[in-house]
Amino acid sequence: MSITPMWRVDRDGSMFTDKKAAEEHDKMLELADNLSSLLESNLTIEEKLAEEIGLLLARNKETLAKAFKGKPDLILTIGEEKEAEETTSPVKPVAA
Template sequence: MSITPMWRVDRDGSMFTDKKAAEEHDRMLELAANLTTLLENHFTIDEQLAEEIGLLLSRNKDVLSKAFKGKPDLVLKIGKDSEEKTAESEVA
């Protein structure tokens, strides 16, 4: 019988076999929570919508960082990669 160490992220209960991946996921959720708070503090916005926007932005922080540094077209590709993968899996 083998034992596999697991790391659980307290924020959402996600389980990981890799500590680095668990920490990265936790940082993404922390950024999403802070973005959600920012949106709620500056706009009259539904809490659920603010949460979804916060998660979208934090999941795509690398793309957004590149977009802010002079490649604004990258923003338009957010979500298209996952849509293309979904379409490819439906064809297969």
């Protein structure tokens, strides 16, 4: 029997076998939370929508950073990877 160390991210309960990946995920969630708070404090926006926008921005921080540094066209590529995955992924059966 082997033992696999696991790291759990308290913010969402995600489990990781790699400590570095767990820390990166936690930092991304912290950034998303802070972005959501920023949106809610400066705009009239529903909490759920602010959270979704915060996660979108946090997940794509590298692309956004490059866009802000002079490559604005990169913003248009956000979401393309997800769309490509959805069209190439096999259909998963739904449990009854």
